[in-house]
Amino acid sequence: MDDSLFRALADPTRRKILELLTQGDRTAGEIAEQFPIAFASVSHHLGVLKAADLVATEREGQFIRYRLNTTVFQEVVRYFMTRFGGEGAKDA
Amino acid sequence: MDDSLFRALADPTRRKILELLTQGDRTAGEIAEQFPIAFASVSHHLGVLKAADLVATEREGQFIRYRLNTTVFQEVVRYFMTRFGGEGAKDA
DNA sequence: GACATATTTAGACAATTGTATAAATATCTC
DNA sequence: GAGATATTTATACAATTGTCTAAATATGTC
Numbered sequence: 661m662d663d664s665l666f667r668a669l670a671d672p673t674r675r676k677i678l679e680l681l682t683q684g685d686r687t688a689g690e691i692a693e694q695f696p697i698a699f700a701s702v703s704h705h706l707g708v709l710k711a712a713d714l715v716a717t718e719r720e721g722q723f724i725r726y727r728l729n730t731t732v733f734q735e736v737v738r739y740f741m742t743r744f745g746g747e748g749a750k751d752a
Numbered sequence: 753m754d755d756s757l758f759r760a761l762a763d764p765t766r767r768k769i770l771e772l773l774t775q776g777d778r779t780a781g782e783i784a785e786q787f788p789i790a791f792a793s794v795s796h797h798l799g800v801l802k803a804a805d806l807v808a809t810e811r812e813g814q815f816i817r818y819r820l821n822t823t824v825f826q827e828v829v830r831y832f833m834t835r836f837g838g839e840g841a842k843d844a
Numbered sequence: 845g846a847c848a849t850a851t852t853t854a855g856a857c858a859a860t861t862g863t864a865t866a867a868a869t870a871t872c873t874c
Numbered sequence: 875g876a877g878a879t880a881t882t883t884a885t886a887c888a889a890t891t892g893t894c895t896a897a898a899t900a901t902g903t904c
Contacts, residue, residue: 663764670762672755672864679868682835685815688881701863703882722871722880733836738830743774763892780851793893796854814850816900846904849883860891868883874876 665736668712673697674705678714678728686725757828760804765789766797770820779815787833 668674677691692702709715713732718725734737762767769783784794798818801807805824810817 666758666762666767669881670758673862675758679835689879697862698864699880700865700882704862707882719871724881728836730836733832737832737837740825740829740832743771744820744822745829765892781849789892791850792852792895796892799852811901816851822872827902849902851900854896856894858893862889864886866884870881872879
């Protein structure tokens with residue numbers, strides 16, 4: 661399992677970004693305005709998430725739209741279930 | 753979901769320790785000798801894992817035995833499945 | 845209690861990381 | 875192309891972290 665994935669998940673702001681994206685795709689600006697930190701800092705977090713393949717992007721004119729890459733989350737779940745998933749994990 | 757949990761998982765040595773513990777309980781010394789870093793460094797990692805409640809300890813004479821806290825792993829799986837688990841995650 | 849073994853804690857240091865400001869790039873409109 | 879908006883990239887800096895050595899604590903044996 662890729663190291664960048666877990667490092668990306670380690671920051672609370674990035675996890676909040678991911679949770680925000682579960683509600684639907686968002687542009688970088690829409691994401692950034694939800695956080696009290698500088699726009700460029702959020703952009704940096706988005707770069708980390710993208711490098712970890714947790715999100716994907718698509719340009720839409722001047723905007724760049726971010727969406728969750730759900731495939732990778734399934735891999736995360738699989739990682740935990742295969743290695744550490746005792747009973748209970750299967751249908752939790 | 754607790755911040756310390758994801759931070760604990762972010763380090764590759766700590767993940768290797770967890771994977772080692774899936775094979776069975778180990779004393780701190782048995783764990784440490786599997787890694788090329790100083791004994792004290794492994795001890796520090798064990799402390800981080802314990803603070804995140806990913807492992808539990810039990811003293812056995814001079815030894816301290818570490819074991820996985822599988823309950824927390826089930827919570828991790830649940831975290832990902834409830835928030836990010838698209839279709840497929842349920843029975844992956 | 846003295847000594848050996850097992851483990852943690854303390855202190856120091858280099859590497860990594862999160863944030864900020866400023867500059868650069870990309871797209872759109874006129 | 876000039877100017878506006880959207881976003882990223884570059885650079886700097888403080889905070890956090892992983893590792894080390896050395897000292898401290900805990901247990902067991904004599």
